[in-house]
Every structure is written in structure tokens, then in C-alpha cells.
Amino acid sequence: MQPLTLPPRLLMGPGPINCYPRVLQAMATQLVGQYDPAMTDYMNETMALYRRVFNTQNQQTFLIDGTSRAGIEAALVSVLEPGDKVLVPIFGRFGYLLAEIAERADADVHTIEVPWGEVFAPEQIEEAIKRIRPKVLAIVQGDTSTTMLQPLDALGAICREYDVLFYTDATASIGGNPFETDKWQVDAVTVGLQKCLGGPSGSAPISMSDRFVQAVRRRHHVEAGIRDSHHTGAKGARIRSNYFDLAMIMDYWGDERLNHHTEAATMLFGSRECAVALLSEGQDDVLARHQTAGLAMLRGIQALGLTPFGDLKHKMSNVVGVYIPDGVDGEQVRHDLLHLFNIEIGTSFGPLKGKIWRIGTMGYNARQDAVLHTLQSLETVLRRQGFSMPAGAGVDAAMAVYAGQAQG
Amino acid sequence: MQPLTLPPRLLMGPGPINCYPRVLQAMATQLVGQYDPAMTDYMNETMALYRRVFNTQNQQTFLIDGTSRAGIEAALVSVLEPGDKVLVPIFGRFGYLLAEIAERADADVHTIEVPWGEVFAPEQIEEAIKRIRPKVLAIVQGDTSTTMLQPLDALGAICREYDVLFYTDATASIGGNPFETDKWQVDAVTVGLQKCLGGPSGSAPISMSDRFVQAVRRRHHVEAGIRDSHHTGAKGARIRSNYFDLAMIMDYWGDERLNHHTEAATMLFGSRECAVALLSEGQDDVLARHQTAGLAMLRGIQALGLTPFGDLKHKMSNVVGVYIPDGVDGEQVRHDLLHLFNIEIGTSFGPLKGKIWRIGTMGYNARQDAVLHTLQSLETVLRRQGFSMPAGAGVDAAMAVYAGQAQG
Numbered sequence: 001m002q003p004l005t006l007p008p009r010l011l012m013g014p015g016p017i018n019c020y021p022r023v024l025q026a027m028a029t030q031l032v033g034q035y036d037p038a039m040t041d042y043m044n045e046t047m048a049l050y051r052r053v054f055n056t057q058n059q060q061t062f063l064i065d066g067t068s069r070a071g072i073e074a075a076l077v078s079v080l081e082p083g084d085k086v087l088v089p090i091f092g093r094f095g096y097l098l099a100e101i102a103e104r105a106d107a108d109v110h111t112i113e114v115p116w117g118e119v120f121a122p123e124q125i126e127e128a129i130k131r132i133r134p135k136v137l138a139i140v141q142g143d144t145s146t147t148m149l150q151p152l153d154a155l156g157a158i159c160r161e162y163d164v165l166f167y168t169d170a171t172a173s174i175g176g177n178p179f180e181t182d183k184w185q186v187d188a189v190t191v192g193l194q195k196c197l198g199g200p201s202g203s204a205p206i207s208m209s210d211r212f213v214q215a216v217r218r219r220h221h222v223e224a225g226i227r228d229s230h231h232t233g234a235k236g237a238r239i240r241s242n243y244f245d246l247a248m249i250m251d252y253w254g255d256e257r258l259n260h261h262t263e264a265a266t267m268l269f270g271s272r273e274c275a276v277a278l279l280s281e282g283q284d285d286v287l288a289r290h291q292t293a294g295l296a297m298l299r300g301i302q303a304l305g306l307t308p309f310g311d312l313k314h315k316m317s318n319v320v321g322v323y324i325p326d327g328v329d330g331e332q333v334r335h336d337l338l339h340l341f342n343i344e345i346g347t348s349f350g351p352l353k354g355k356i357w358r359i360g361t362m363g364y365n366a367r368q369d370a371v372l373h374t375l376q377s378l379e380t381v382l383r384r385q386g387f388s389m390p391a392g393a394g395v396d397a398a399m400a401v402y403a404g405q406a407q408g
Numbered sequence: 409m410q411p412l413t414l415p416p417r418l419l420m421g422p423g424p425i426n427c428y429p430r431v432l433q434a435m436a437t438q439l440v441g442q443y444d445p446a447m448t449d450y451m452n453e454t455m456a457l458y459r460r461v462f463n464t465q466n467q468q469t470f471l472i473d474g475t476s477r478a479g480i481e482a483a484l485v486s487v488l489e490p491g492d493k494v495l496v497p498i499f500g501r502f503g504y505l506l507a508e509i510a511e512r513a514d515a516d517v518h519t520i521e522v523p524w525g526e527v528f529a530p531e532q533i534e535e536a537i538k539r540i541r542p543k544v545l546a547i548v549q550g551d552t553s554t555t556m557l558q559p560l561d562a563l564g565a566i567c568r569e570y571d572v573l574f575y576t577d578a579t580a581s582i583g584g585n586p587f588e589t590d591k592w593q594v595d596a597v598t599v600g601l602q603k604c605l606g607g608p609s610g611s612a613p614i615s616m617s618d619r620f621v622q623a624v625r626r627r628h629h630v631e632a633g634i635r636d637s638h639h640t641g642a643k644g645a646r647i648r649s650n651y652f653d654l655a656m657i658m659d660y661w662g663d664e665r666l667n668h669h670t671e672a673a674t675m676l677f678g679s680r681e682c683a684v685a686l687l688s689e690g691q692d693d694v695l696a697r698h699q700t701a702g703l704a705m706l707r708g709i710q711a712l713g714l715t716p717f718g719d720l721k722h723k724m725s726n727v728v729g730v731y732i733p734d735g736v737d738g739e740q741v742r743h744d745l746l747h748l749f750n751i752e753i754g755t756s757f758g759p760l761k762g763k764i765w766r767i768g769t770m771g772y773n774a775r776q777d778a779v780l781h782t783l784q785s786l787e788t789v790l791r792r793q794g795f796s797m798p799a800g801a802g803v804d805a806a807m808a809v810y811a812g813q814a815q816g
Contacts, residue, residue: 001457001687001688004437004450004680004681006437006440006447006450007440007444007446009444009446011439011441013441015670016439016441016442016670018438019438019674024435024436026411027674028433028435028436029432030414030426030432031414031419031424031425031427031608032415032417032752033419033421033424034609036746042414049409065474065475065609065610066478066651066669066672067473067651067671067672068670070473070669073649073650073651077649101650104646104648104650105648106648194670200673200675201473201669201671201672201673202672202673202674239512240513241512241649241652242477242481242505242509242512243474243477243481243509243652244649244651259757260477261474261476261477262476262609263475264608264609264675265424265609265610266610267608267610267675269412272412276409280409338444344444
């Protein structure tokens with residue numbers, strides 16, 4: 001039983017990535033009680049901070065105590081009654097996840113798909129909505145499995161026109177790519193901390209519009225053992241999960257402070273600090289930092305003679321897919337980067353398994369030194385595998401991006 | 409956006425309580441990747457440590473990423489198919505919670521109840537099992553709402569006799585009261601960190617016997633997007649939750665390391681350290697420390713002329729219910745303790761609301777100084793409310809317990 005001792009990895013995969021040191025410090029804070037005014041004040045402050053992160057006025061903005069997929073499941077099982085139609089446009093692994101979670105809720109799940117490496121045009125989604133008339137549109141913004149960023153700005157208006165609730169998961173993209181809850185008329189959004197927000201997995205911020213809240217609240221049910229006479233029964237089909245019952249979780253985060261779970265205080269402290277890190281640096285500056293780091297990594301990869309994956313016009317700023325060149329052992333490269341240089345890059349899933357690496361530039365690691373370390377280490381490891389490249393070209397190209405950005 | 413600043417509370421309620429400082433330190437550790445050998449080694453080590461905490465040989469011993477009720481829901485929704493009979497003996501709020509979670513899974517839920525402040529005799533449970541013939545018996549070991557500790561040692565044999573799966577939640581009791589998974593033939597147990605284990609809420613250790621694992625595995629289903637040709641479909645009714653699908657979570661913690669959620673690494677570091685704290689101090693010594701602190705608090709309370717709640721033969725070591733005396737404003741006492749002395753004690757739920765306080769002595773706070781501070785502060789606050797007591801009697805009685813223990 002030795003003390004925890006971990007190697008100093010530089011995490012340049014698709015997430016999780018290294019936490020901001022301030023986030024780690026915040027998570028070492030001693031607890032107070034869950035209904036202590038000091039705690040409930042921080043709960044309220046965290047709600048306010050995430051309204052700013054999500055760019056929303058939504059009152060119902062808080063944390064789900066679990067990893068990012070806990071947020072997804074909470075949103076979907078709380079709104080989807082058995083038999084409800086949901087449309088899931090799929091452009092990567094996480095689209096399948098949304099569909100699967102909705103299926104398990106016994107929703108009537110309809111999917112449309114584009115090949116991995118592409119995104120949907122709004123017209124494709126509108127056509128499917130007209131045809132299917134779903135209660136909910138569920139789509140991810142950024143899918144790390146393909147590195148693609150689905151444009152969402154036109155979908156809210158389409159959803160309003162056809163009276164569809166618009167849900168999106170922005171775990172992979174938030175903080176590194178624009179996200180506008182209110183402007184885009186998003187009805188519910190969930191995220192995690194472990195990508196561009198620079199925290200650990202384990203807390204899932206969520207924000208819900210009044211329309212979405214209404215759809216959930218009609219299923220409201222207070223649990224036996226803490227139910228008082230003024231609590232009335234549910235109108236809609238009872239939400240199948242207690243843990244993910246957003247109606248009850250709203251009561252916990254609301255004025256009534258009705259006991260549900262015991263808030264995961266350490267994760268709340270971490271979540272709060274992620275928001276503070278983003279907002280005190282400035283949302284626009286953080287976005288620009290991610291765009292520069294992502295472009296520098298992309299240009300560096302290309303300068304090394306490597307080919308990026310997918311439709312680059314729709315790539316997330318914070319991750320790039322890189323084809324593993326012929327004759328190169330992709331797993332050996334990852335192994336060498338990890339064991340020689342303490343640098344982690346990502347492998348891939350499903351149809352891309354064994355075909356591409358995924359290299360991230362997220363949160364704390366969206367930094368010039370992290371980009372340069374990664375490019376020169378990748379060059380060294382590839383050279384030792386016999387892959388020939390122009391020496392130093394990756395780093396030079398990345399530095400040129402930073403120089404241009406500095407001049408601009 | 410000021411740095412996180414919390415008052416130095418002494419948390420003497422029914423939990424959460426103050427974390428061990430070593431646990432807080434562990435949670436400030438920088439991350440590594442989720443499939444990094446350094447990470448998976450710690451995952452394996454954490455499994456081994458919790459086998460020792462649970463006193464079991466069960467291979468399937470790991471963490472659910474959520475608060476303690478996430479563990480409860482994972483166990484129940486993974487084993488209970490719609491229509492399956494479950495027996496829930498209820499002796500407090502958390503019994504209702506088990507029943508409610510099982511109801512939401514559309515199980516056929518049968519309950520038996522004893523008044524708050526009592527526990528069940530094994531014969532009562534056996535009689536109900538014979539009558540109902542459930543697939544699962546679900547019962548909590550310690551229910552903080554009543555402070556009672558249900559004896560479990562005879563229930564495993566009864567469950568085996570009638571081919572019932574025996575599930576228990578030991579969140580409130582583990583670490584402060586004996587728990588013997590294998591000796592008691594428990595098929596599944598879930599806990600949280602925020603009581604006697606001295607960590608924060610947000611991680612739920614679980615252990616499952618082979619019988620329980622078998623009942624879950626027949627419902628095994630690998631999610632689309634990561635499914636390979638060698639993954640076959642489910643045999644039993646598909647588990648309704650993706651997040652709480654223990655069959656998939658076993659694949660993630662097992663050799664296949666099949667991607668499910670992204671492990672909440674910070675909570676894992678905290679969970680591991682809770683186990684290390686318990687096991688390096690020694691399980692028997694930690695139990696004795698809780699028993700002494702709990703007895704000292706009880707004797708102190710009685711010496712102050714206050715009346716403890718419930719059947720003291722079956723009280724958990726780590727929490728005592730205390731009747732609020734006539735003429736005393738219970739909430740004012742709690743307010744004064746918090747704001748004058750930075751000490752938190754607990755209020756109550758349901759039928760006990762407004763009638764008793766709950767005072768805990770758990771984990772890091774199962775210490776003589778914490779007991780004495782609480783007793784003398786309670787005395788001061790009560791005296792200022794006009795309640796008359798023999799001066800210093802609470803502290804004297806508690807010190808006598810510690811003196812006896814030291815001599816013994």
C-alpha cells in the first residue's frame with residue numbers, strides 16, 4: 001500500500017487530458033455538510049458559472065454526479081417516455097451511444113447516418129424531422145471518434161418549427177469550440193469536464209430550457225420516505241431511473257433542497273474551478289487558444305507528411321485524426337511515445353480501429369509547448385520505425401502557426 | 409470568482425463527514441490516460457483493496473462512478489428484470505429508496521416494515537421469503553435515518569436455502585461496523601465513501617458474488633459502435649440503463665477493458681486512498697475506534713440528560729439519534745452549533761422530522777477530540793436555551809469511556 005505514484009504523462013489523446021493545476025488544488029478542499037449554507041452557496045454559484053459556460057439564461061443549469069454519459073442518460077431518460085419518438089443523427093460512436101441509451105428507455109428510436117468523417121447538413125436533419133415527427137432530436141456536437149464538429153446553429157429553429165425538443169451532448173467540444181445554448185435554441189445540453197474544460201471525468205454539467213423542464217416536470221415524482229402531503233403524484237409516465245430523475249434533481253438544486261443524492265462535493269469543487277478557469281481566462285481567449293493549438297497540430301502533422309482524417313472544414317479545434325502510414329505499426333508508435341516520452345496519443349474505435357491515431361490539444365494542454373513536444377516526439381518515433389520525413393518540418397509548421405497568430 | 413473558501417467545519421452529522429487529509433491529497437493527483445498501464449494497474453489494485461474492505465474473494469469488486477445511490481441503482485437494475493419479484497424489508501428511509509428504485513425498474517416489489525427505530529428478526533424475513541419467493545432480497549445494513557443496524561449474518565443462509573439473491577447496501581455502516589461479504593453469503597453489496605470510509609460522496613464501491621454476476625451476465629449486451637463480431641447479443645431482458653449496466657462495467661474493469669464510461673480518475677484516487685486508510689490502520693482497529701467513539705458519544709448524550717432514539721442494541725456504532733427535549737428549538741441548536749462552533753449535527757427525515765437530531769462519529773471524525781468538542785458545544789448551546797444539565801457531565805462520561813477503553 002504505497003502512496004499513489006503516477007508518471008508525469010502529457011495527455012495528447014482525445015481525452016481525458018491533464019487537469020488544470022488549479023482544478024486539482026480545488027479538489028483537495030476539505031468538505032462541509034451538504035446543506036451547509038457555505039455548500040449551497042457554492043452550488044448556486046456553480047449554477048451561475050455554468051450558465052455563463054453554456055451561454056444561457058436557463059435557471060435549470062447544474063451538475064449530474066457521474067461521468068459525461070451520466071448526463072446523457074439523465075437527459076434522455078427524464079424526457080423520453082416509452083414509445084416516444086426520438087431522432088438521432090449519427091456521425092460517430094457517440095451517436096450510437098445516444099441511440100442506445102434512448103433504446104434502453106424504450107423510446108421509438110429513429111436514426112440517420114453519414115459516413116464517419118462527415119457531418120449532417122441542416123436540410124438532412126429537417127427532412128428526417130418532417131418524416132419522423134419526433135418528440136426529441138438528440139445529436140452530439142463533437143464526436144471524438146471521428147473528430148467531427150456538427151454545426152448546430154441552424155437546428156434550433158428547425159426544432160421549434162416542428163415542435164421538437166433539441167438535445168445535444170457537447171462533452172467533446174465545449175470550451176474548445178463555440179457553444180451557444182440560447183442563441184441556437186438548444187433545449188438541453190450535457191457535457192463532461194475531461195476535454196477542453198480541463199478537469200477530470202466524474203461530473204456532468206447540464207442546462208435545460210423551460211420547454212425541456214416542462215416535459216420533465218410533468219413526470220415529477222417525490223420519493224417515498226421524504227414525501228410530504230404537499231407533494232403530489234406524477235402526471236406523465238414515471239421516470240424509470242431514480243438517480244437520473246431530473247425532476248427530483250431539480251428539487252435538490254432548487255429552493256426546496258429536497259434530499260436526493262448526497263452531492264459529490266469534491267467533483268463540485270472541481271467543476272466549479274473548471275468554469276472559473278474558463279471564464280477568468282475569457283471564453284473567447286480560450287476558444288482562440290484551442291483553435292491555434294489545433295491548427296498548429298494539424299499543420300505540423302501535414303508537414304510531417306501525414307494525412308489528417310475526415311472533413312477538415314468540420315473538424316473540432318481540439319482533436320485531429322491522423323492516418324497511420326503504411327508500414328508503420330500504429331500501436332508501437334503509441335507505445336514508444338508513452339514509454340520514451342511520457343506522451344499519450346489516442347487509438348480509435350469501430351470502423352477506424354487500427355487506421356488512425358487521434359491527437360488532442362485540449363484544455364490545459366492546448367499550449368504551444370505541448371504541441372511542439374508532441375510533434376517532435378512523434379517525428380523521432382516515426383523515424384526510428386523507418387518512416388522518412390523532412391527533419392523538423394512538423395515543429396517548424398506548428399511554430400509558424402503560432403508566429404502568425406502572434407503577429408495577427 | 410474568488411478561490412474556493414470554506415469554513416473549517418467539524419462534520420458530526422450522519423454524513424458526509426470530513427475526509428481523511430490523505431484522501432484529499434490523493435484527489436489532487438494529476439491524471440494519466442484511462443488505458444495507461446499506470447491507470448489500469450491502479451484500477452486492479454483498487455479492486456484488490458476493496459476485496460479486503462468487503463472481506464470477500466469476489467473477482468467482481470470495483471467502483472461505480474456516482475454517489476452511493478448510483479451503486480444501489482446499478483445493482484438493482486442490472487439484476488431485476490421487469491416482473492421479477494424482490495423483497496425489501498424496510499426499517500427506515502433507505503429501505504423506501506431500495507423499493508422505489510426497484511419499482512422504477514418495474515420489478516414486482518414486496519415490502520415488509522418494522523417501526524422506525526427497530527430492525528428485523530431473521531425469522532420475519534424468512535417468513536416473507538417463504539411467502540413471496542422473491543428473486544432478490546434487498547435490504548440496507550445501516551439506515552442513517554433511524555441509526556439502526558440490521559443484523560445480516562443469518563440472512564445469507566436463508567437466501568441460499570430459498571435460492572434468493574441477497575443484496576445489501578452498507579453505505580452508512582461499512583468501516584464502522586463489521587461487514588463480512590463471504591462469511592454472510594452476501595451476493596451483492598454497494599457502499600459509498602462519505603461515511604466511515606472518510607472520503608467524499610461520488611464513488612460507489614460494489615462487490616458481487618458469482619451467482620449475482622451470472623444473473624447479470626445473461627443480460628449482457630455490448631453497445632453499438634464498439635461491438636465486434638465476437639460479441640454476441642443478450643440472452644435475458646436488456647438492462648434498461650447503459651450507465652448502470654454492470655455487465656458492461658465488468659467488461660471495462662476486466663481484461664477486455666472494453667470502453668464504457670471514462671473512469672472518474674480523481675474519485676478512483678480518493679476511493680483507493682479510503683481503502684488504504686482503513687487497511688493500513690487495520691480494519692479491527694478502525695472498528696474499535698468507531699465503537700469507542702460511538703459509545704463515548706452515547707454515554708455523553710445520556711449524561712447530559714438527553715434521550716437516545718431507538719433500540720440501542722441495534723444502533724450503528726457511528727451515529728446516534730437524540731430526542732430534541734421539550735422546550736428546545738432543535739433547529740436553533742443546530743444553527744448555533746454551526747455558526748458559533750463550526751460543528752454540524754444532523755436533522756431528520758419523515759416520521760422523525762423535528763423530533764430527533766442525528767449525531768455521527770465517523771471515519772476521520774471518530775476521534776476523542778471530536779466527540780468532546782461536540783458534547784461540550786452541545787452543552788453550551790442547550791444551556792443558553794435554558795435547558796438545565798449537570799455541568800460537564802457529557803464530557804466526563806465520554807472521557808470515562810475513553811479511559812476504560814485505554815485501560816482495557
